[in-house]
Amino acid sequence: MHILIFGFNGQVAMELRTQAKDSGVKVTALDRASADLMDPASCGQAIRDIVPDAVINAAAYTAVDNAETDEATAHTVNAEAPEAMALACADIHVPFVTISTDYVFSGDGTKAWRPEDTPAPQGAYGRTKLAGERAVQSAGGAYAILRTSWVVSAHGNNFVKTMLRLGAERDGLTIVADQIGGATGAAEIAAACLKIAQALKTAPEKSGVYHFSGAPDVSWADFAREIFTQANLNCAVTDIPSSDYPTPATRPLNSRMDCATTKETFDIDRPDWKESLRDILSELEMI
Numbered sequence: 190m191h192i193l194i195f196g197f198n199g200q201v202a203m204e205l206r207t208q209a210k211d212s213g214v215k216v217t218a219l220d221r222a223s224a225d226l227m228d229p230a231s232c233g234q235a236i237r238d239i240v241p242d243a244v245i246n247a248a249a250y251t252a253v254d255n256a257e258t259d260e261a262t263a264h265t266v267n268a269e270a271p272e273a274m275a276l277a278c279a280d281i282h283v284p285f286v287t288i289s290t291d292y293v294f295s296g297d298g299t300k301a302w303r304p305e306d307t308p309a310p311q312g313a314y315g316r317t318k319l320a321g322e323r324a325v326q327s328a329g330g331a332y333a334i335l336r337t338s339w340v341v342s343a344h345g346n347n348f349v350k351t352m353l354r355l356g357a358e359r360d361g362l363t364i365v366a367d368q369i370g371g372a373t374g375a376a377e378i379a380a381a382c383l384k385i386a387q388a389l390k391t392a393p394e395k396s397g398v399y400h401f402s403g404a405p406d407v408s409w410a411d412f413a414r415e416i417f418t419q420a421n422l423n424c425a426v427t428d429i430p431s432s433d434y435p436t437p438a439t440r441p442l443n444s445r446m447d448c449a450t451t452k453e454t455f456d457i458d459r460p461d462w463k464e465s466l467r468d469i470l471s472e473l474e475m476i
Contacts, residue, residue, distance in 0.1 A: 191215040192386060193241035195224060195232065195274065196248035200342040201288060204379035205247055214383070217241065226250075226266045229273035236277035243386040244278050246271055246287040247379075249318075253292070254437040256313040267317035272324035279330030284389035284396075286382050291338040291370065291402075293319040296441020299369075301406075303447040304336070304398040312438040322398065331393035333385045335378070335451075338402045338444045339412075341465070342375035343472040348409070352416045353475065356424035366410035366428035370444025371402030374465030381457050388455055395454055400446040403462030412462075419466055420475045 196202030197220035250266035278285035292315035
């Protein structure tokens with residue numbers, strides 16, 4: 190199987206490249222020079238030129254706060270580029286898998302969000318990702334939209350690496366405790382994307398929107414505590430409300446995700462984020 194990947198150095202894209210190679214799957218991963226997401230037509234053309242067996246979009250505009258003042262750029266990358274990819278995939282009859290986010294929801298309440306729940310994004314990032322979802326659904330081909338949350342890995346910038354840096358520098362930190370969600374390893378997201386892409390190749394009727402996040406649900410503060418425990422860092426965590434840490438973009442208080450449909454359709458379980466964390470720390474040589 191030959192899979193075309195958009196995204197090259199992102200957290201999930203790097204894991205996709207490694208896992209596909211290890212499993213014997215042929216991979217073509219495009220960087221910005223090969224397919225610029227600010228030029229959606231070039232992304233669609235790359236698919237038509239390469240003619241892969243499946244396409245996974247692991248590239249996105251993820252600067253949540255910056256999107257509040259640069260929504261046009263975020264929309265091009267998060268909505269127009271995936272639309273062009275999905276249309277090209279439909280043209281050549283290959284499945285398209287793209288990664289989305291819990292930010293398409295309001296973040297209200299405490300109930301885990303189901304794929305069929307009504308989206309209500311509270312900021313520019315969520316709006317642009319939702320626009321991308323709707324464009325992919327309308328493209329006419331086989332597709333899977335995989336919404337996930339709190340992505341972490343040994344690569345790039347993420348919460349685990351920030352906590353490791355700050356935890357080594359300070360005796361204590363104040364961390365938001367009223368935002369609850371599932372931390373999700375990029376490695377596990379990559380594995381899910383590969384499995385879904387392969388399934389859609391033979392069963393396009395499984396097209397749809399799916400959720401995938403780590404278990405159990407946790408607050409950022411408790412996640413930080415576990416990072417320090419596993420990394421053997423002596424850094425105390427003090428819980429604070431989100432109101433004490435204002436940001437340009439509103440963060441959802443409820444990022445819980447119901448992943449039952451993903452399990453039922455593709456036999457993919459929610460990963461244990463504590464195990465994912467151990468793998469990340471091992472890769473970083475922290476344990």
